[in-house]
Amino acid sequence: xxxxxxxxxxxxxxxxxxxxxxxxxxxxxxxxxxxxxxxxxxxxxxxxxxxxxxxxxxxxxxxxxxxxxxxxxxxxxxxxxxxxxxxxxxxxxxxxxxxxxxxxxxxxxxxxxxxxxxxxxxxxxxxxxxxxxxxxxxxxxxxxxxxxxxxxxxxxxxxxxxxxxxxxxxxxxxxxxxxxxxxxxxxxxxxxxxxxxxxxxxxxxxxxxxxxxxxxxxxxxxxxxxxxxxxxxxxxxxxxxxxxxxxxxxxxxxxxxxxxxxxxxxxxxxxxxxxxxxxxxxxxxxxxxxxxxxxxxxxxxxxxxxxxxxxxxxxxxxxxxxxxxxxxxxxxxxxxxxxxxxxxxxxxxxxxxxxxxxxxxxxxxxxxxxxxx
Amino acid sequence: xxxxxxxxxxxxxxxxxxxxxxxxxxxxxxxxxxxxxxxxxxxxxxxxxxxxxxxxxxxxxxxxxxxxxxxxxxxxxxxxxxxxxxxxxxxxxxxxxxxxxxxxxxxxxxxxxxxxxxxxxxxxxxxxxxxxxxxxxxxxxxxxxxxxxxxxxxxxxxxxxxxxxxxxxxxxxxxxxxxxxxxxxxxxxxxxxxxxxxxxxxxxxxxxxxxxxxxxxxxxxxxxxxxxxxxxxxxxxxxxxxxxxxxxxxxxxxxxxxxxxxxxxxxxxxxxxxxxxxxxxxxxxxxxxxxxxxxxxxxxxxxxxxxxxxxxxxxxxxxxxxxxxxxxxxxxxxxxxxxxxxxxxxxxxxxxxxxxxxxxxxxxxxxxxxxxx
Numbered sequence: 001x002x003x004x005x006x007x008x009x010x011x012x013x014x015x016x017x018x019x020x021x022x023x024x025x026x027x028x029x030x031x032x033x034x035x036x037x038x039x040x041x042x043x044x045x046x047x048x049x050x051x052x053x054x055x056x057x058x059x060x061x062x063x064x065x066x067x068x069x070x071x072x073x074x075x076x077x078x079x080x081x082x083x084x085x086x087x088x089x090x091x092x093x094x095x096x097x098x099x100x101x102x103x104x105x106x107x108x109x110x111x112x113x114x115x116x117x118x119x120x121x122x123x124x125x126x127x128x129x130x131x132x133x134x135x136x137x138x139x140x141x142x143x144x145x146x147x148x149x150x151x152x153x154x155x156x157x158x159x160x161x162x163x164x165x166x167x168x169x170x171x172x173x174x175x176x177x178x179x180x181x182x183x184x185x186x187x188x189x190x191x192x193x194x195x196x197x198x199x200x201x202x203x204x205x206x207x208x209x210x211x212x213x214x215x216x217x218x219x220x221x222x223x224x225x226x227x228x229x230x231x232x233x234x235x236x237x238x239x240x241x242x243x244x245x246x247x248x249x250x251x252x253x254x255x256x257x258x259x260x261x262x263x264x265x266x267x268x269x270x271x272x273x274x275x276x277x278x279x280x281x282x283x284x285x286x287x288x289x290x291x292x293x294x295x296x297x298x299x300x301x302x303x304x305x306x307x308x309x310x311x312x313x314x315x316x317x318x319x320x321x322x323x324x325x326x327x328x329x330x331x332x333x334x335x336x337x338x339x340x341x342x343x344x345x346x347x348x349x350x351x352x353x354x355x356x357x358x359x360x361x362x363x364x365x366x367x368x369x370x371x372x373x
Numbered sequence: 374x375x376x377x378x379x380x381x382x383x384x385x386x387x388x389x390x391x392x393x394x395x396x397x398x399x400x401x402x403x404x405x406x407x408x409x410x411x412x413x414x415x416x417x418x419x420x421x422x423x424x425x426x427x428x429x430x431x432x433x434x435x436x437x438x439x440x441x442x443x444x445x446x447x448x449x450x451x452x453x454x455x456x457x458x459x460x461x462x463x464x465x466x467x468x469x470x471x472x473x474x475x476x477x478x479x480x481x482x483x484x485x486x487x488x489x490x491x492x493x494x495x496x497x498x499x500x501x502x503x504x505x506x507x508x509x510x511x512x513x514x515x516x517x518x519x520x521x522x523x524x525x526x527x528x529x530x531x532x533x534x535x536x537x538x539x540x541x542x543x544x545x546x547x548x549x550x551x552x553x554x555x556x557x558x559x560x561x562x563x564x565x566x567x568x569x570x571x572x573x574x575x576x577x578x579x580x581x582x583x584x585x586x587x588x589x590x591x592x593x594x595x596x597x598x599x600x601x602x603x604x605x606x607x608x609x610x611x612x613x614x615x616x617x618x619x620x621x622x623x624x625x626x627x628x629x630x631x632x633x634x635x636x637x638x639x640x641x642x643x644x645x646x647x648x649x650x651x652x653x654x655x656x657x658x659x660x661x662x663x664x665x666x667x668x669x670x671x672x673x674x675x676x677x678x679x680x681x682x683x684x685x686x687x688x689x690x691x692x693x694x695x696x697x698x699x700x701x702x703x704x705x706x707x708x709x710x711x712x713x714x715x716x717x718x719x720x721x722x723x724x725x726x727x728x729x730x731x732x733x734x735x736x737x738x739x740x741x742x743x744x745x746x
Binding site: 040042043044045046048059060061062063064065066068082084089130131133134135137138139324325328329332335336346349350353354356357361364365368 | 413415416417418419421432433434435436437438439441455457462503504506507508510511512697698701702705708709719722723726727729730734737738741
């Protein structure tokens with residue numbers, strides 16, 4: 001259904017996420033070969049983030065950046081860790097100049113009231129913003145499309161937009177057609193979980209097309225559309241998220257665009273400060289978990305040592321009745337806990353390092369904003 | 374000793390690797406505050422790669438890229454996996470323009486004859502090359518310094534140099550002073566393993582300073598020096614590797630430098646083909662390991678199911694003597710194998726994905742080289 005629609009619409013560029021199976025990608029590639037002769041599939045993590053790009057323009061080069069944090073491997077029911085969420089950049093031969101659109105996905109939000117993944121998503125938003133800043137220095141136009149898993153007013157999206165100067169196609173569009181408020185996760189899509197959307201009767205907007213002109217170009221979003229639940233003439237939708245489609249008008253004209261930072265500095269200082277606070281909260285939680293898993297590993301080791309001592313004593317006092325079965329079971333239990341706790345301790349050590357690194361970078365960003373406004 | 378030497382020499386820029394402990398970094402920072410007022414420490418992995426930068430110029434921004442493959446967590450005796458090897462980029466305010474030097478380290482080579490880590494190091498060399506290409510598009514001058522763990526003639530370094538156009542300061546230097554052939558791992562350093570250097574009586578050169586001018590600048594290496602074993606007036610060396618020190622003359626002058634690719638295309642095609650072959654060898658090895666760990670997990674699961682069935686039968690036929698101890702031990706053994714094999718299977722799945730991704734990118738690079746020379 002998605003392939004039919006893409007073939008029919010004949011876009012210049014398609015950025016897809018969550019194409020989990022490479023088989024699906026190959027099928028799409030075969031189906032779309034006529035109108036989108038160039039495509040790329042980004043591989044990452046165990047399952048992959050399912051990022052792929054179909055383009056009418058030749059793909060010259062690609063770059064994948066995997067976020068350093070992406071949830072927890074033991075949260076099997078969420079599974080984000082296994083996807084290796086990332087941002088994929090492609091360089092397209094667009095006329096005589098390169099165009100570098102990015103496709104990306106961030107960690108999902110499973111509970112808005114008590115969002116345990118907020119610090120990870122903020123690290124990802126920051127890494128995404130830094131990736132875009134550093135790779136787009138020679139670009140004329142920056143395009144970012146994807147499932148950011150953030151509401152428009154969330155600190156992560158304000159950080160991303162403020163730090164990169166990217167503009168939101170929905171807010172800038174001259175014409176809009178689609179779901180109310182541009183929502184992309186709506187209650188009357190049969191694949192969405194209705195209870196999660198109860199506080200948001202219209203749905204939420206978490207899929208974005210962002211853009212900016214860097215050098216002497218201007219970009220204007222002439223039209224933005226979303227799909228609206230079911231596919232035309234069918235009773236099932238294309239996907240659990242609504243697709244976002246933008247018509248962008250790119251002109252070589254006008255003044256050189258404004259510098260690196262798009263929004264007014266004082267607001268940006270507030271946003272970076274807010275993000276730093278949230279990352280700090282995550283850092284302290286990660287430090288607590290690192291401590292408690294480390295303690296558990298030490299306790300398991302002590303239990304093993306105690307057992308070894310008792311076992312030796314029992315061996316010396318031969319002839320005494322000795323509960324072999326429960327003794328061995330306990331030893332195996334202790335070994336299991338030791339291995340598990342050590343693994344978790346290593347994982348939370350990495351988490352602490354990355355959160356510390358991001359907090360320091362945010363501190364550096366604040367200093368730069370204040371010293372070189 | 375390192376701090377004293379750096380303070381005495383008064384360089385513009387210092388790129389360090391393997392500063393494992395943050396405490397050591399803090400000590401260096403305190404000691405060097407006077408001559409290098411700006412510094413940054415990059416955090417990654419469990420231990421960290423120990424990358425840090427000391428600079429006379431203000432640091433405006435930083436970016437860390439962790440390689441997607443870096444050895445195996447179960448190779449505890451090598452431990453590279455725990456370091457999260459990476460490349461760190463800093464943006465310096467260099468006069469009125471930014472200068473972006475990178476500090477990096479690649480996976481170590483433990484056995485040259487049977488180098489199991491070659492595919493991983495090639496993936497890293499390729500990711501490093503891509504990272505430099507994509508982040509240096511607006512730079513005037515690119516500088517890369519680090520422990521690349523590759524001999525000058527190795528395919529990885531030829532790929533990195535060919536694909537980025539970086540030049541080797543040792544080969545270009547007008548004057549050279551230091552260890553013969555510019556070696557940085559030499560037998561008469563008391564920290565090196567003498568047996569590993571037996572085939573190389575002079576030592577090997579695995580630490581590099583690479584550079585290129587991108588826009589209308591020229592860079593010339595006027596002098597290159599290495600330390601030579603022991604520190605002056607002492608009987609111990611600064612480190613197990615010799616330090617590399619370059620005096621670079623950067624001038625705004627001359628023609629715009631040559632394009633993206635530095636060496637002649639036909640050679641580069643050969644290098645990329647060679648790298649692709651090696652990555653392909655690694656891919657097939659990883660696929661075999663993924664298969665065998667998956668099979669082991671399935672066998673462990675079957676053993677557990679068999680035990681559960683036997684246990685139920687034994688429970689039905691009560692009164693029979695039943696070997697509880699060996700039965701429980703076997704069950705715990707099977708659970709242990711199941712968990713371990715599943716973990717390894719996931720790890721090798723990620724390895725296969727990343728090797729496939731790199732192989733495809735190298736194929737795309739070959740096509741680009743052939744179509745757009």
